[in-house]
Each structure stands twice: as C-alpha cells, then as structure tokens.
Amino acid sequence: MEPLFINLAEAFTGWMISLxxxxxxxxxxxxxxxxxIVVTIITVNIIILIWLERKVSxxxxxRLGPNRLGPFGIxxxxxxxxxLLTKEDxxxxxADKLIFKTAPMFxxxxxxxxxxxxxxxxxxxxxxxxxxLLFFISVGSLSTxxxxxxxxxxxxxxxxxxxxxxxxxxxxxxxPLAFSLLGVVMITGSLNLQDIVLAQDKWWFVxxxxxxxxxxxxxxxxxxxxxxxxxxxxxxxxxxxxYTEYTGMRWxxxxxxxxxxxxxxxxxxxxxxxxGWQGPWLPSWLWIIIKTYAIILVxxxxxxxxxxxxxxxxxxxxxxxxxxxxxxxxxxxxxxxxFCRWMGWC
Amino acid sequence: MQEFNLELMIKELEVLMGDKLRIxxxxxxxxxxxxxxxLTVLMTKLRDEYxxxxxxxxxxxxxGEEFELVYHxxxxxxxxxxxxxxxxxxxxxxxxxxxTIWPTADWQEREVYDLMGIKFxxxxxxxxxxxxxxxxxxxxxxxxxxxxxx
Amino acid sequence: xxxSDIYTVNVGPIHPSTHGGxxxxxxxxxxxxxxxxxxxxxxxxxxxxxAEGKTYQQYxxxxxxxxxxxxxxxxxxxCQAVEKLLGIEVPERAQYIRVIMAELSxxxxxxxxxxxxxxxxxxxxxxMYGMRDRERIMNIFEMTGGQRLLSxxxxxxxxxxDIPDGFIPAVMSLVQDIPGMMDEYNxxxxxxxxxxxxxxxxxILTPETAIQYGVTGPNLRASGIAYDLRRAEPDGxxxxxxxxxxxxxxxxxxxxxxxxxxxxxxxxRIIEQALEGMPNGEISTRVPKVLKPEPGKEVYHRIESAKGxxxxxxxxxxxxxPYRLHVRAPSFINLMVLPVICRGGVFQDLIxxxxxxxxxxxxxxx
Numbered sequence: 001m002e003p004l005f006i007n008l009a010e011a012f013t014g015w016m017i018s019l020x021x022x023x024x025x026x027x028x029x030x031x032x033x034x035x036x037i038v039v040t041i042i043t044v045n046i047i048i049l050i051w052l053e054r055k056v057s058x059x060x061x062x063r064l065g066p067n068r069l070g071p072f073g074i075x076x077x078x079x080x081x082x083x084l085l086t087k088e089d090x091x092x093x094x095a096d097k098l099i100f101k102t103a104p105m106f107x108x109x110x111x112x113x114x115x116x117x118x119x120x121x122x123x124x125x126x127x128x129x130x131x132x133l134l135f136f137i138s139v140g141s142l143s144t145x146x147x148x149x150x151x152x153x154x155x156x157x158x159x160x161x162x163x164x165x166x167x168x169x170x171x172x173x174x175x176p177l178a179f180s181l182l183g184v185v186m187i188t189g190s191l192n193l194q195d196i197v198l199a200q201d202k203w204w205f206v207x208x209x210x211x212x213x214x215x216x217x218x219x220x221x222x223x224x225x226x227x228x229x230x231x232x233x234x235x236x237x238x239x240x241x242x243y244t245e246y247t248g249m250r251w252x253x254x255x256x257x258x259x260x261x262x263x264x265x266x267x268x269x270x271x272x273x274x275x276g277w278q279g280p281w282l283p284s285w286l287w288i289i290i291k292t293y294a295i296i297l298v299x300x301x302x303x304x305x306x307x308x309x310x311x312x313x314x315x316x317x318x319x320x321x322x323x324x325x326x327x328x329x330x331x332x333x334x335x336x337x338x339f340c341r342w343m344g345w346c
Numbered sequence: 347m348q349e350f351n352l353e354l355m356i357k358e359l360e361v362l363m364g365d366k367l368r369i370x371x372x373x374x375x376x377x378x379x380x381x382x383x384x385l386t387v388l389m390t391k392l393r394d395e396y397x398x399x400x401x402x403x404x405x406x407x408x409x410g411e412e413f414e415l416v417y418h419x420x421x422x423x424x425x426x427x428x429x430x431x432x433x434x435x436x437x438x439x440x441x442x443x444x445x446t447i448w449p450t451a452d453w454q455e456r457e458v459y460d461l462m463g464i465k466f467x468x469x470x471x472x473x474x475x476x477x478x479x480x481x482x483x484x485x486x487x488x489x490x491x492x493x494x495x496x
Numbered sequence: 497x498x499x500s501d502i503y504t505v506n507v508g509p510i511h512p513s514t515h516g517g518x519x520x521x522x523x524x525x526x527x528x529x530x531x532x533x534x535x536x537x538x539x540x541x542x543x544x545x546x547a548e549g550k551t552y553q554q555y556x557x558x559x560x561x562x563x564x565x566x567x568x569x570x571x572x573x574x575c576q577a578v579e580k581l582l583g584i585e586v587p588e589r590a591q592y593i594r595v596i597m598a599e600l601s602x603x604x605x606x607x608x609x610x611x612x613x614x615x616x617x618x619x620x621x622x623x624m625y626g627m628r629d630r631e632r633i634m635n636i637f638e639m640t641g642g643q644r645l646l647s648x649x650x651x652x653x654x655x656x657x658d659i660p661d662g663f664i665p666a667v668m669s670l671v672q673d674i675p676g677m678m679d680e681y682n683x684x685x686x687x688x689x690x691x692x693x694x695x696x697x698x699x700i701l702t703p704e705t706a707i708q709y710g711v712t713g714p715n716l717r718a719s720g721i722a723y724d725l726r727r728a729e730p731d732g733x734x735x736x737x738x739x740x741x742x743x744x745x746x747x748x749x750x751x752x753x754x755x756x757x758x759x760x761x762x763x764x765r766i767i768e769q770a771l772e773g774m775p776n777g778e779i780s781t782r783v784p785k786v787l788k789p790e791p792g793k794e795v796y797h798r799i800e801s802a803k804g805x806x807x808x809x810x811x812x813x814x815x816x817x818p819y820r821l822h823v824r825a826p827s828f829i830n831l832m833v834l835p836v837i838c839r840g841g842v843f844q845d846l847i848x849x850x851x852x853x854x855x856x857x858x859x860x861x862x
Contacts, residue, residue, distance in 0.1 A: 061624035157505050161843075227618060228690055236513045236616045237847050308618025309690050310844050311527060374580070374795060399707050403796060405809050405822040416809065418796050418824075422707055422721060425728045429796070450710030453832050461544070476537040476861060485545050486820075492545075 034126050038115050046259040050077045060304045087248035099153030104253035107146035111260035113139050118267045119194050121277045121285030132193040137178050144170040147242050154245040162241020165231040172318040173222035179326035180216035183209045183333040197276030206273040211329045213273045220265045227303035266295040375429035382432045382441040389447050397421045404454035406462045408488045443469040461486040509538045513616045513847045516857030527842045532835040539861040547821035552578050552787040557648045562859045566605035566802040568597040571650045577797035577808035578652050581789045587778040590654035591733045595770045599763040604633045605802035606756040609854040616851040622685050629677050632670050654780025674764035695750035699837035699849035709833045713804025718755045719747035725800035737766045752852040786816045803827050828860035
C-alpha cells in the first residue's frame with residue numbers, strides 16, 4: 001500500500017513517455033495532473049468536512065444534525081452545494097465590482113496554493129520546496145488581502161468593519177504563528193517540510209516544543225478566523241462581516257476557502273508537530289490524514305464550546321501574551337540546543 | 347426621615363397647593379388631581395420629600411373636551427403608591443415634561459405625544475416613538491378615524 | 497494626531513442580534529460607542545387601540561402576543577386587572593394552576609434570555625442548551641392549552657380547562673431537573689474565561705440610574721435592589737410561597753445574566769410548593785358572557801413579569817369594552833437605559849447589552 005500513489009505517478013509518466021512524449025513535458029503534464037488531483041481531493045474533503053462539522057456540532061449540542069439526505073445525511077452538503085450554485089448571483093450596485101468579484105477567487109486560490117508544499121506522504125508532495133515552511137506562512141498570510149478586498153469592495157459598513165478587524169487580527173496573529181514555528185526550524189535547521197518530518201522519526205516536536213505547539217494552535221485558530229476568534233465573520237455582531245454582501249457561489253467560495261485553510265493549517269500542524277506522515281503499520285498518506293482530522297476535530301471542539309472573544313481582548317492577548325511567550329520559547333530552544341551540544345548529545 | 351404617613355402628606359400638600367389640588371381616591375389609590383401648571387412643582391416635591399422615586403406608569407385618556415394625564419407613582423423598595431392626575435384641554439393639549447424629575451418619563455411622554463397628541467413643554471426630543479414619522483393623526487384619540495378595511 | 501470621523505452603524509431592524517425588530521443606531525468613534533439612538537415601532541400593532549374595539553374576553557389572546565416568550569404572564573396580568581376591575585374572585589385551584597403556569601413561563605423566558613445571550617456572544621452551544629430545556633415547558637403548555645407558544649390558557653375568572661392527566665408528573669420531573677440545568681448553563685458559560693471577560697464590567701447600570709429610568713425586573717435586581725412585585729405587591733397567592741429574591745451588586749451584564757439563572761431556581765421552588773399545595777375544586781368562577789364594569793372605574797394592576805413590572809391601566813365607561821387600556825411594558829421602559837449603559841463601550845458591548853437587558857419587541861412596540 002505504501003508506495004501506491006508514487007507508483008501510479010511513475011506508471012503514468014512512463015506511459016506518457018512510451019507514447020513518445022519528451023520526459024520534460026511528461027513531468028509538466030504530471031504536475032498538472034497532480035494539481036487536478038489536489039483540487040479534487042480538496043473539494044471532496046470539504047464536502048465531508050462540512051458534513052462532519054454539522055454532525056459534530058450537533059453532537060455537542062444534543063441535536064441530530066443533518067439526517068434526511070442519504071445515510072446519516074451525508075448528501076446534505078451536496079444538496080447545499082447545488083443550491084448555492086443555482087442561486088442568483090447578486091452584486092450590490094454600489095460595490096466596487098472588480099474588487100468585489102475577484103476577492104472570493106483570490107481567497108480560494110491562496111487557500112489552495114497552501115497545499116503545494118504539504119508532504120502528504122513519503123515522497124508525496126506537489127513541489128518539494130526547500131523553503132516550504134516559509135512559503136506556507138507567507139502565502140497563508142495573503143488571505144488577509146482577500147478579506148480586505150471583500151470588505152472594501154462590498155461598500156458596506158458591516159463588511160468594512162469585518163475586514164478591518166480581520167486585517168488587524170491576522171497581522172497580529174501572524175507574528176506568534178511564525179515565531180512558534182521558529183523553534184522547530186532551529187532544531188532541524190531546515191525550512192524544508194520533508195526534512196522536518198524526517199527529523200521527527202524519534203521524537204515528535206510536540207514533545208520537544210510543547211509551548212510552541214500551544215501558541216501555534218491558538219494563533220492558527222485566529223489565522224483561520226474560526227471561533228472563538230471569528231471576528232471577520234461575527235454573524236451576531238457584524239451580520240457576517242466581510243461576507244455580508246456575498247451570495248450564492250461567491251459566498252460559497254469563501255466558505256470553501258475557510259475549510260481549505262482549515263485542512264491546510266491542520267495538515268501543517270500535523271507535519272511540524274505530530275511527526276507528519278510518520279507512523280507505524282499504516283501507509284504514510286493515511287497517517288497524515290488521521291493526524292490532520294484529529295486536529296480538525298479539536299478545532300471543531302473549541303469552536304463549538306467557546307463564546308467569541310472581544311476585539312480589544314483579542315489584540316491584547318496576541319501582543320501581550322502570545323508574542324512574549326513564543327519569543328521566550330525561541331530563547332528557551334536556543335539555550336536548549338547549546339546545552340545539548342555542550343553535553344555532546346547532538 | 348420620619349415614618350411615612352399618606353394622610354399627613356396629603357394634608358401638607360393641600361395646605362401648600364391650595365385650590366390647585368383636589369384630593370380624591372378610588373378603590374386602589376389615593377388620587378391627587380392637580381392643575382397642569384403646578385404639575386412639576388408637585389412632582390418634584392413628591393420625589394424629593396416623600397420619596398416617590400419610581401414613576402411606574404405614565405398614560406393618558408381622551409375624555410372628549412379634555413385629556414387626562416395619569417401618573418402612577420411608587421417608591422422602591424418600601425412600595426407606597428399614589429396616583430396623580432391632571433387634565434389639559436383638547437384645544438391646547440400641552441403641559442410640562444417630567445423628564446428632569448424622572449428620566450423614565452422620556453419615552454413614555456413621547457408615546458403619549460405619539461398616540462394621543464399631547465405636547466410636552468421642554469421635552470428635548472419630542473418625536474414619535476412607535477408610529478412612523480410621517481404618520482398623520484394620533485390614533486388613541488377617540489375622534490381618530492380608523493383606516494384600512496372600512 | 498490622527499483624526500477620525502464619527503460614523504453611524506444601524507444595528508437592525510434586520511440584524512441577527514436584535515431579538516425581533518429593534519433598531520439601534522450606534523454613533524461610533526472607531527470601535528467606541530458615543531451614543532445609541534433606539535428606534536422602535538417596527539412591530540407596532542396598536543394593541544391599545546384594538547382593545548377599545550374588543551370586549552374584555554375577546555382581548556385575552558391579544559395580551560398573549562405582548563410577551564410571546566413568557567406567554568402566560570401578560571395574560572395573567574390582564575386577567576387579574578379585569579378581575580380587580582370587576583371584583584371577581586378566582587377559585588383556589590385556579591390560583592395554584594395560574595402560579596404554576598406563570599412560573600413555567602418565567603423559566604421559559606429566562607431560558608430564552610440565557611440562551612440568546614449565548615448565541616449573541618458567539619457561544620452557539622449555549623443557545624441549544626436553553627432551547628432544549630425550554631422544549632419541555634412548551635410541551636407542558638401544549639398539554640394544558642393546546643398551544644405551545646401563545647397559549648391563552650388563563651382566562652378571566654380562572655383558567656380555560658382543568659389540568660390534564662400527566663401534567664403533574666411532567667411538571668414534577670421538570671422541576672427536579674432544574675438544578676441540573678442551572679449547573680449546565682453555569683458550567684458551559686459562567687465559568688468560561690472569555691465569557692466573563694465579555695460580560696464583566698460591561699454595561700454597568702448603577703442602582704440610582706436604574707430607578708431613575710424606571711428599570712424593573714431582573715435588570716433592577718442585578719443592580720442590587722431586591723425589588724420583586726411577587727414580594728412587594730403579591731398578586732393572587734404569591735404571599736403563600738417561600739422564595740428568595742436573587743440579587744447581584746455589580747449591575748453589569750454578567751450580573752444580569754446570573755440573576756436570571758438564579759431566578760430559574762427560585763421559580764422552580766415556587767412551582768414545587770404550588771404543586772404540593774394545590775387543592776381540588778373549581779377551576780373557574782362563573783363569569784358572565786358580557787362583562788360590564790362600573791362606569792368611570794379604573795384600575796392599574798401590575799405583576800412581576802419575566803422582564804419586569806408589567807402593568808395594565810384599564811378605564812371603564814360601563815360598556816362591555818374598555819374605554820382605554822394602556823400597557824406599561826417593562827421592555828419598553830428597560831430599553832430606555834440602553835444608550836446610557838452603552839456609552840463609552842466598544843461595539844461588541846452593544847450586542848452584549850441588548851442581550852442581557854432582554855427586551856422583547858412584541859411588548860415594547862405593542
């Protein structure tokens with residue numbers, strides 16, 4: 001089972017070469033195929049995730065959740081997707097149309113780009129970048145711009161307030177997010193995600209970097225705009241925030257992108273802190289799926305338990321708690337590395 | 347402050363207000379009928395000296411020639427109660443606002459203005475509260491013609 | 497120095513957190529609220545004018561629609577006011593049934609207030625806890641009046657019908673579960689760090705301001721004044737029951753929220769005593785089909801509704817219809833204090849304050 005997908009890819013390349021295609025071109029075609037596969041996986045995965053979140057939240061709230069369409073209501077999301085696709089696409093007449101229309105596309109493109117560098121198994125990666133982690137963080141923070149575009153383009157006070165809040169929030173939380181990952185980078189000495197996974201064959205970094213794991217989890221919740229940090233959306237206060245004016249598929253793109261981000265961030269968390277695809281017995285690509293889903297469930301748990309934090313508390317929490325703690329963790333890690341070298345353990 | 351005595355209070359007020367004040371009572375309340383120009387004086391006294399700190403209800407009734415303003419006063423927490431009434435003529439339906447004595451009179455007076463058309467002098471924001479701004483007439487007046495299904 | 501403009505945000509009338517058709521115009525400087533202007537009347541149905549065209553009995557169902565979340569309380573208040581006006585005595589059994597229904601309504605209303613505060617603050621699960629427990633009360637209402645939300649079960653002179661079989665066990669089991677419910681609400685929300693940070697010190701209502709603005713009910717008691725009409729001016733048979741008046745001293749949102757949770761417990765105690773003390777007998781006095789009070793007679797009757805002092809001012813002209821009927825709606829008066837407690841807070845506090853003041857628009861707009 002282990003090299004299933006790699007063998008498939010090799011067989012596909014071999015088949016193309018046997019058809020008389022130049023090996024360079026075959027690689028390029030393979031890359032496109034990989035991309036299509038990634039996008040398909042993302043879409044199918046999200047359909048499952050939305051269903052799962054509904055079921056899980058229903059479990060927390062002692063409800064039944066979707067239960068009509070198909071066994072356990074698993075086709076509910078598909079029905080919803082069809083509904084959203086066939087809905088009228090309303091663009092407010094006062095909106096800045098170009099920005100309004102491009103914002104959701106930009107948001108989802110950014111979200112999908114994150115998957116390029118995540119190692120989904122042993123040797124399974126769309127592109128093995130040697131600065132994979134840096135790529136992930138920098139591309140991930142681009143979604144701020146998409147939210148700002150949505151808020152500004154909608155020409156609505158709620159949207160703008162949501163956008164302004166989300167920019168403030170995401171810029172503030174990007175710093176502890178990056179700092180939390182720095183400890184891991186210091187230990188491995190590499191930004192390549194495959195290297196980081198391989199460095200965890202003995203100890204998962206969650207054991208070596210427990211503080212970073214927690215700060216990363218909190219900062220990631222904020223970056224994902226999930227509860228209790230769902231400021232940009234804040235249905236009860238901002239009536240949907242940056243997404244207020246969006247309808248139909250444009251709104252659905254935001255929705256999809258949020259879940260795409262959720263999976264990407266959880267996968268990165270599994271990769272960096274939980275040993276990535278490493279694990280006994282099962283094939284590597286299954287391990288990363290299990291770990292990612294475990295983290296996603298924790299995200300669900302947090303969202304459906306906590307009330308929304310207040311904006312000023314949110315900001316002061318980032319700057320006064322998370323940033324100092326993550327900086328302290330870097331200091332601690334540095335000292336630890338020197339101590340380790342001095343003792344001759346590593 | 348000495349023990350509150352309703353009869354004593356009424357006597358004191360009678361002396362003070364003279365013929366501006368008529369004392370009555372019904373099954374449930376001691377009623378003070380005051381002339382509308384003395385209303386704020388009486389109310390200030392009732393709040394400051396007799397401790398009626400809770401203006402529970404402010405309402406109005408249309409009696410044809412005149413409108414009657416009704417003020418149900420209570421005190422928290424010792425729960426003494428009093429009913430103050432005053433009348434204004436329909437032709438010049440206007441009297442002093444109590445908003446400086448009890449801020450709670452604010453919306454209640456606006457409601458009376460809105461539905462009964464009685465104006466309150468010195469009310470800082472006397473606009474309709476329940477009906478739309480462009481509504482014509484005051485529906486709780488008895489001569490208001492009901493529209494719609496007729 | 498950066499200069500910022502004052503701008504307005506219209507919260508409502510169509511907004512998820514305005515509990516109906518409330519329209520609060522927030523005048524803001526950045527995230528700080530300078531002032532709030534409340535616009536009412538989006539659900540104005542002119543119930544006071546309607547009353548002048550209906551007989552006393554016909555009007556009963558209209559009162560249920562005033563506070564549709566605590567449906568038996570406004571009906572009870574109205575019926576008691578008319579009974580006072582006519583000097584009608586209500587049989588013992590009906591009194592006890594009324595108390596049980598009224599307290600169940602209070603619990604239902606507070607559960608909505610508690611759970612709606614939960615969802616307004618983003619704790620969606622909080623909403624479900626309250627709704628789940630309220631469902632049982634709705635089932636009990638359905639048993640008695642056949643209607644879940646707007647039962648006009650209480651009538652002038654008594655109640656519409658005797659309680660059915662299964663009513664007492666259902667109420668009993670509900671009452672026994674109330675402490676557990678309270679623990680759950682407290683466990684999920686009160687102890688939560690974020691919850692406390694969102695509510696503590698937010699929208700402080702001092703006792704002086706509360707009295708000046710005529711604020712009553714749980715909102716007043718959260719400011720430290722133990723004023724409850726069930727104790728101060730007991731209508732019906734409330735003086736027979738033993739219960740405490742829960743108060744808090746801070747007057748902030750957390751206190752208003754906790755007072756409501758505590759009141760659920762006290763209502764449970766009252767119901768328990770009422771179930772024990774309920775005698776057999778008539779459920780309604782014989783009331784004539786056409787009620788004609790003495791001309792010129794008037795009454796102001798107030799009860800402790802779930803939201804505060806609910807008063808009915810009825811003037812009779814001797815005919816079978818009220819000459820004038822005025823409803824002193826607690827939500828209407830309580831909302832007046834919203835701008836006062838919001839000033840200087842941030843925008844999110846406005847939502848918290850609306851939720852913890854717990855207005856019901858059917859009542860405030862009438």
